[in-house]
Amino acid sequence: MDTTPAQAARQELTGFKGQLIGPDDSGYAEARTVYNAMIDRRPALVARCTGPEDVARVVGFARDHGLPLAVRGGGHHGAGLGTCDDGVVIDLSPLKDVEVDPEARTVRVGGGCLLGEVDRATHEHGMATPSGIISTTGVGGITLGGGIGHLTRKCGLTIDNLLEAELVLASGEKVRASADENADLHWAIRGGGGNFGVVTSFLFRLHEVSTVVAGPTFWPVELGAEVLSAYRDFLPKAPRELNGFFLFASVPPGPPFPEEIHLRKVCGVVWCRVGDDAEAAAAEMAPLLDALPAPLVHGPAPMPHPAIQSAFDGIYPPGDQWYWRADFVNEIPDGAVALHARFGAEMPTWKSTMHMYPIDCAVHDHAPGDTAWSYRDSRWASVFAGVDPDPANAEIIKRWSVDYSEALHPFSAGGAYVNMMMDEGQERVRASYRDNYARLARIKAAYDPGNLFRLNQNIEPATPALA
Incomplete structure (x- = not known):
């Protein structure tokens, strides 16, 4: 009988301290599951690693056996790039250490941490580092792709606050990447995704962010074009302290929303204003509210920063079907507005949504070549997400997302935020890195010449x- 990869790993990975899970093991079904239930892959081995030494052993095992290798932090990627069929998955979930240094204003984060775990630890010290908007997202994936969220306008992208990282390379070597050590690698991982190694630890800069004025303002979807x-x-x-992303959505069927508008399709803004000054926040939001009819809901209020960070968690638990597309946007002309209004009104399920995240202010403090993330000159990042728990609706939500994004793509800047792309081909990846792609390819050749780390936006x- 042929030896399976899981059996071979148990024989060969001497000193491995984590957990090796194969298809015949009782925990396999849970171990192979990722956030998007549309992804149903069956890896030959899931290796839950406890630290860099475990990671290095598994990297070497996959490389030496010629097996596909996927790396999973939180497992949120829409295209399921944290897993694979018939290959090896490095599961970083045991790497949960969070160490806050209040005096240095930094936080060191294990590669398997989720955003909420970091938010809670830093909030105890009245600080935060910018990240995404669903707290169950993995720190590793969102960071390596860029990191857009509620604090973007004030504090920049997540990568703008990444001071250093510790990685395991394709060779198994363990290295540090910072401005002073392997600076080319530090440049590449700030937006270049998981192409260059497995990040086992991050060091982030912290900002004084404790209480924020946050919450949604919703108008009827019929006012989509006007809003x-x-x-x-x-x-x-608006001042950079005020972040607000535009969305089409449906009102969640529960508190704090009035029952009479539950599941009603709406358009609106989700606000997050840094600081606890509700009067200042209201004054900054006023020009928009004064220009529009009275909203159905206007809910911004002072709250702890982790509260807005986790506000979407209950709406989007693991196990839903997801299909999304994305684009960077420089301008939103009237023709684009009309298309948005049309497709926003046609959301096929109540969880389906479109978000348009601002990426100006602090993001524009950096030039396109300062990090691998090249779209510093864009104004928004849009994402079109079809979502529903029922597999029977998978094709419906996919078709809406694809049709919506393709209709708006002629108005885009060309590329997209790699964290919100599906598996859309090499041309799309190149378009998303623009002039930075050639430099990234040279760095890739230096650190992963065999393209072991290819299950990503490659x-x-x-x-x-060419080098």
Whole structure:
């Protein structure tokens, strides 16, 4: 009988301290599951690693056996790039250490941490580092792709606050990447995704963020064009302390929303204003509200920063069907507004949504070549997400997302935020890195010449002739 990869791993990975799970093990069904239930892959081995030494052993095992290798932090990626069929999954979930240094204003985070775990630890010291908007998301994936969220306008992308990282390379070597050590690698991992190694630890800069004024303002979806037009003119002029992303959504069927508007389709803004000054926040939001009819709901209020960070968790638990597309946007002309209003009104399920995240202010403090994340000159990142718990609706939500994104793509900047892309091909990856792609390919050739880390938005190693 042929030896399975799981059996071979148990024989060969001497000194491995974590857990090796194969298809015949009782915990396999749970171990192979990722956030998006549309992804149903069956890896030959899931290796839950306890630290860099475990990771290095598994990297070497996959490399030496010629097996596909996926790396999973939180497992949220829409395309399921944290898992694979018939290969090896490095599961970083045991790497949960969070160490806050209040004096240095830094936090060191294990590669398996979730955003909420970091938010809670830093909040105890009245600080935060910018990240995403669903607290069950893995720190590793969102960071390596860029990191857009509620604090973007004030504090920048997550990668703008990444001071250093510890990685395991394709060779099994353990290295540190910072401005002073392996600076080329530090440049590449700030937006270049998981192409260059397995990050086992991150060191982030912290900002004084404790209480925020946050919450949604919703208008009827029929006002979509009017609200979006007003928003596109208002938001770029707002102070950088005020973040607000535009969305089409349906009102969640529960508190704090009035029962009479539960499941009603709406458009609106989800606000997050840094600081506890509700009067200042109201004054900053006023120009938008004054330009529009009275909203159905206007809910911004002072709250702890982790509260807004986790506000979407209950709406989007693991196990839903997801299909999303994305684009960067420089301008939102009237033609784009009309299309948004049309597709927003046609959301096929109550969990389906479109978000348009602002990426100006602090993001624009950096040049496109300062990090691998090249779209510093764009104004918004849009995502079109079809979501529903019922597998029977998978094709419906996919079709809406694809049709919506393809209709709006002619108005886009060309590329997309890699964390919100599906598996859309190499041309799309190149478009999303633009002029930075060639440099990324050279760095890839230096650190992963065999493209072991290819189950991602892949950057192919430069050939010698091109390097």
